[in-house]
Amino acid sequence: MSPTSPITLRAGDSEIIACRFGAHLLSWRHRGQEQLWLSSNADLGGQHPIRGGVPLCFPWFGGAKGGPSHGFARTSLWELTSNDASSGRLQFELSDSPQTRALWPHRFHARMEIQCDTQGLQLELTIENRDNRPWSFTGALHSYFACEDVTQVLLPELTSRPFHDKLSGQEAHFDAGALPIPIDAVVPGLDRVQLDNRIIRNQGNDATVIWNPGQQGAAAMPDITPGHWRHFLCIESAVARSPVTLAPGQRHRLAQRVLPASHEGGH
Numbered sequence: 001m002s003p004t005s006p007i008t009l010r011a012g013d014s015e016i017i018a019c020r021f022g023a024h025l026l027s028w029r030h031r032g033q034e035q036l037w038l039s040s041n042a043d044l045g046g047q048h049p050i051r052g053g054v055p056l057c058f059p060w061f062g063g064a065k066g067g068p069s070h071g072f073a074r075t076s077l078w079e080l081t082s083n084d085a086s087s088g089r090l091q092f093e094l095s096d097s098p099q100t101r102a103l104w105p106h107r108f109h110a111r112m113e114i115q116c117d118t119q120g121l122q123l124e125l126t127i128e129n130r131d132n133r134p135w136s137f138t139g140a141l142h143s144y145f146a147c148e149d150v151t152q153v154l155l156p157e158l159t160s161r162p163f164h165d166k167l168s169g170q171e172a173h174f175d176a177g178a179l180p181i182p183i184d185a186v187v188p189g190l191d192r193v194q195l196d197n198r199i200i201r202n203q204g205n206d207a208t209v210i211w212n213p214g215q216q217g218a219a220a221m222p223d224i225t226p227g228h229w230r231h232f233l234c235i236e237s238a239v240a241r242s243p244v245t246l247a248p249g250q251r252h253r254l255a256q257r258v259l260p261a262s263h264e265g266g267h
């Protein structure tokens with residue numbers, strides 16, 4: 001079995017496909033319709049990050065001097081510890097190893113739970129400090145959501161909201177109307193966003209990161225097929241503003257729930 005061999009689970013009207021490399025969710029079909037975007041040019045060789053689906057960023061979000069972008073969780077081989085069709089749940093676990101300690105000198109345990117049911121999708125990344133002194137981390141559930149044309153996407157919750165614009169390095173505010181593309185926005189808080197007919201709820205995050213590289217940015221990324229940048233928007237449940245510090249034995253849970261709008265019940 002290769003690190004990226006697909007693990008498929010069906011529950012109710014959902015189907016998920018994941019792999020042990022990165023505990024990466026590659027596909028989520030709800031009522032027959034794909035909800036995530038996976039690049040047709042994604043590198044599935046089990047060595048490099050996979051473009052699309054839901055990469056996990058840990059123990060840091062973004063770049064780090066001398067370390068891989070977005071940490072090592074997305075390029076580590078996780079253990080599959082539960083695959084339960086009756087509950088629609090996959091669980092993967094990862095602990096520190098000589099390789100991880102060479103990049104980040106701390107003992108940890110991470111558990112990724114991916115659950116689909118008739119209502120939608122639940123993603124939960126639980127990080128535990130297994131060291132004898134405190135340490136800090138940042139991270140994200142870096143979900144790539146499929147959309148028809150990102151230049152036409154409207155996210156009403158963003159109107160007038162402040163954000164940190166990573167592209168300009170400035171603080172800014174969103175206008176009403178279509179998103180500015182390219183976009184690399186760290187939006188404080190924001191625990192609910194509606195994208196088309198999906199409600200995305202984030203928990204345990206200090207920001208929601210919204211990212212699409214646009215035409216020029218995507219042209220520099222060999223794992224994005226020309227023109228395909230239009231078909232996704234990353235909406236990430238992230239610890240991206242201030243690190244979370246965990247005392248020995250302490251845990252933090254970073255989550256994202258995605259529900260078709262009809263399931264949310266009145267919101």
Ligand SMILES: O=P(O)(O)OC[C@H]1O[C@@H](O)[C@H](O)[C@@H](O)[C@@H]1O
Pocket residue numbers: 049062069070142166184185209211236
């Ligand atoms: O190409 P990567 O390492 O997967 O990162 C993609 C993007 O991920 C986003 O979360 C970051 O905010 C961007 O700055 C980054 O470019």
